[in-house]
Amino acid sequence: MPTVYLNLSKFCLCGRITSAQHALYVKGVDSFSYDLIEKKAKIVYQEDNISIDEIKEIMEQRYLDIESIEEIQS
Numbered sequence: 001m002p003t004v005y006l007n008l009s010k011f012c013l014c015g016r017i018t019s020a021q022h023a024l025y026v027k028g029v030d031s032f033s034y035d036l037i038e039k040k041a042k043i044v045y046q047e048d049n050i051s052i053d054e055i056k057e058i059m060e061q062r063y064l065d066i067e068s069i070e071e072i073q074s
Helices: 016-027 052-061
Strands: 005-008 030-034 040-044 066-072
Touching: 005 052, 016 030, 016 052, 052 066
Parallel strands: none
Antiparallel strands: 005 040, 005 066, 030 040
8 A cells, every 4th residue: 555645835734634634535545644733644545536636636625725635555
């Protein structure tokens, strides 16, 4: 399963993170974790369920500005 690491450009409100987390799980993401201090998210997903573009769109719809993305295939 691929894993994507997102670095967000600014501190995010917990409600926005929770909203993104819920939307990602609805789309079939296997795992979502977020570090409030480091402003980093880790998302494990299956490419059959969701694409990296859909992940970015969900994050941006919740006003979570992505600074950088690192994708790791496993």
